[in-house]
Amino acid sequence: SKIKAGLIWFNGRLVPQEEAKVSVLTHALHYGTSIFEGLRAYETPKGPAVFRLQEHTERFFHSARVMRFEMPFGPEAINQAILEVVRANGYRSCYIRPLAWMGAHTLGVNPLPNNPAEVMVAAWEWGTYLGDEAVRKGARLITSSWARFPANVMPGKAKVGGNYVNSALARMEAHQAGADEALLLDKEGFIAEGSGENIFFFRGGVLYAIEHSVNLMGITRDTVITLARDLGYEVREVRATRDQLYMADEAFMVGTAAEVTPISYLDHRPIGTGEAGPHTLRLRAAYMEVVQGKNPRYEGWLTYV
Numbered sequence: 001s002k003i004k005a006g007l008i009w010f011n012g013r014l015v016p017q018e019e020a021k022v023s024v025l026t027h028a029l030h031y032g033t034s035i036f037e038g039l040r041a042y043e044t045p046k047g048p049a050v051f052r053l054q055e056h057t058e059r060f061f062h063s064a065r066v067m068r069f070e071m072p073f074g075p076e077a078i079n080q081a082i083l084e085v086v087r088a089n090g091y092r093s094c095y096i097r098p099l100a101w102m103g104a105h106t107l108g109v110n111p112l113p114n115n116p117a118e119v120m121v122a123a124w125e126w127g128t129y130l131g132d133e134a135v136r137k138g139a140r141l142i143t144s145s146w147a148r149f150p151a152n153v154m155p156g157k158a159k160v161g162g163n164y165v166n167s168a169l170a171r172m173e174a175h176q177a178g179a180d181e182a183l184l185l186d187k188e189g190f191i192a193e194g195s196g197e198n199i200f201f202f203r204g205g206v207l208y209a210i211e212h213s214v215n216l217m218g219i220t221r222d223t224v225i226t227l228a229r230d231l232g233y234e235v236r237e238v239r240a241t242r243d244q245l246y247m248a249d250e251a252f253m254v255g256t257a258a259e260v261t262p263i264s265y266l267d268h269r270p271i272g273t274g275e276a277g278p279h280t281l282r283l284r285a286a287y288m289e290v291v292q293g294k295n296p297r298y299e300g301w302l303t304y305v
């Protein structure tokens with residue numbers, strides 16, 4: 001695989017990437033029955049630190065509960081595994097991917113009464129998620145023909161592997177249309193989220209976050225709301241429609257991988273001036289300072305490796 005993940009924590013042991021293999025009879029490979037997380041470790045003046053480790057691990061176990069996994073390790077062991085993978089590979093900054101899955105104990109769609117999960121944690125160096133260009137000039141989005149699944153179709157608040165078929169289809173469609181990312185609406189046509197990010201927009205000096213509804217409860221979304229309020233912005237959590245984005249002064253999307261990425265076009269319409277917005281860039285700068293350990297006020301969000 002072209003991903004250089006080096007040493008992987010695989011069911012409790014650090015093994016070289018080539019040895020971290022599963023059977024083709026793995027339930028999750030056939031039915032999407034896996035759960036995962038995405039974290040980042042950043043270089044800081046005091047060495048590499050993982051950002052909001054507790055919150056990610058907590059969500060990982062919430063996802064496991066939704067899927068009724070019998071997890072072989074507890075939260076603290078996963079926290080240690082995450083730190084160990086960064087340390088063992090000597091990464092200064094990296095993207096970290098915990099994954100748990102239904103193994104090869106059955107191919108019956110219903111794994112119960114027993115559902116022992118397997119767990120791994122891998123990490124690799126991953127630059128800007130949508131490319132430096134998209135950060136500098138703003139990403140160009142199109143509204144996907146795929147809607148985000150309703151809450152009684154898929155558990156959108158859990159990071160379940162199968163949920164990302166929806167994201168993959170939307171993302172492929174966006175790229176083939178020459179866009180950087182897809183905007184997904186919910187079944188009523190209101191804004192849900194990006195294929196891997198939460199959406200924000202500025203209008204008249206007020207910052208709007210899309211309320212939770214069917215979206216993933218993003219940790220970066222929570223971070224940005226906190227930072228924005230600390231910078232004096234009024235922040236409202238709303239249900240919004242795509243034409244509210246067309247009328248916005250600025251828009252951006254956030255996620256662990258995407259960090260804070262300005263949105264300059266939606267459906268071939270410029271948002272505001274059609275460039276990365278000034279308030280957006282100010283929030284991006286504030287976010288990057290926090291994750292790189294340069295803002296002592298948020299030291300509590302960092303776990304040094």
Ligand SMILES: Cc1[nH+]cc(COP(=O)(O)O)c(CN[C@@H](CCC(=O)O)C(=O)O)c1O
Nearest residue numbers: 038195196197198216218219220255256257
């Ligand atoms: C659907 C979705 N919505 C919102 C977010 C933002 O959540 P948070 O990372 O807690 O702020 C993510 C994270 N997407 C992860 C996976 C990206 C991928 O391509 O895989 C990520 O950003 O790590 C999503 O997958």
